[in-house]
Amino acid sequence: MTDVPLTLPEELLLLALDPVRGRPLNSPRYLRYGLAGAALADLEAAGRIAVERGDRVTVANPLPLGDPILDGALATLPAPAKGGRGIRAHRWVRSASRPVRELCLRRLEERGALRRQVHRALGLLPYERFPAGAVDLAGPAHARFRAAVDAGLPDRRTRLLAAHSSATGLDTKLLPGSAFRPLRRDLRRLVKEEWTAHAAFRAVQDDQSAGGGA
Template identity: 55%
Template sequence: MSGAALTLPEELLLLALDPVRGKPYCRGRFLEYGIAGAALAELELQGWIAEERGRVVVVKPLDPPDPLLAVFLRSLPPAGKGRSGSGVPARRWVRRSARQAEGLYLDALVERGVLRRETRRSGGHGRLRWRNTAATPSRGPRRYGPAHASRTHP
C-alpha cells in the first residue's frame, strides 16, 4: 500500500464500505453523490476551486498533483467560460460526475492496494464486493474520530 495520504473522497468511500459484507452501508446513488461532493471539497481545500453564489469556479487552472483530482478539475469550465458567466452550479456538477467519481476512486484504491475487488457468483449473476486489505473486519463499535472516541459503547 502506498504511503500517500488519503483524499476526502477516498476516506468517505472507505468509511462507507461494510468490512464484513464488502458492500456500501448506504444506497449506491447516495454514495456516488457523496464522493463527487467530496472531490469538490478536496479541490476547494487544496485551493484549486472556490464557491461563488452556489457555483464552482476554477481559481488555479493548472493540474493538481493528484491525477484523479486533475480529472475532475479539467471537467470544470475555466474561469469566465460558463454559460452565465463564471463557473458551474455545484449541484449540476455533482449529479453529472457522481458515477464516474465512484468508479475512478474504487479503481484507484484497488490499484494502491487499499481495496481488493471480489466477484461472487450467485444465481448466475456476478456481484462485486470490495474488501479492505489493510483492516480485518471487526464486530466492535466503529470509531470515526475524536468526537466519537469519548462515547461509551455497550
C-alpha cells in the same frame, strides 16, 4: 503508495464500505454524491476551485495537483472563462458522481486497501463488490473518525467528513443509536453550512423528490 495521504473522498469511501461484504453501508447512489462533494471540498482547500453566487462552481486554478482523483474531478469542471457563470454544485455532483467513485475505487485498489470482485446475479447480470484488501486503511480511518467524534470534531477536515456522511445518510450507520442523536442533529445543521456537503444533500433530495432509490 500507502504513505500518500488519503483524499477526503477516499476516506469517506473507506468509512462507507462493509469490509467483508464489500457493499456500502448506506445508499450506493447517495454515497456517490457524497464522494463527489468531498472531491469538491478537497479542490477548494487546494485553491483549485471557488464557489460563487452561493452554489456555482468555477475553476480558479486549472493546474493539476498530481492526485488522480482530484485531477480527474477537476478535469470535469468547466474551464475558467472570463464572465463564466460556472456550474451549479449539486448538478455537477450528480453528473460527476460515477466517475469520481470509480477513480476512488481504482486508487484504493492500487493502495491495496480494496479488492474488486465481479459477481453475477442469477448467473447473468454482473455486479461488483469491494471487500477489504491486504492493506488495512479502513480500520485506521474508522479509528480516526471515532477519535474526532469523541474530541468534538476539532478540525475542518473531520467536520467535512462528518458533514458528507450526514448528507448521504451514512451518519446513522457510523453513529447509531440514541446516544448519538444530538450529534446527528448537529451534523444536519453542519450540512447546510458546508456548501460541498449541501450540494451532495441537494442531489440526494432531488432523487428522493423524484422517487429515486438506491
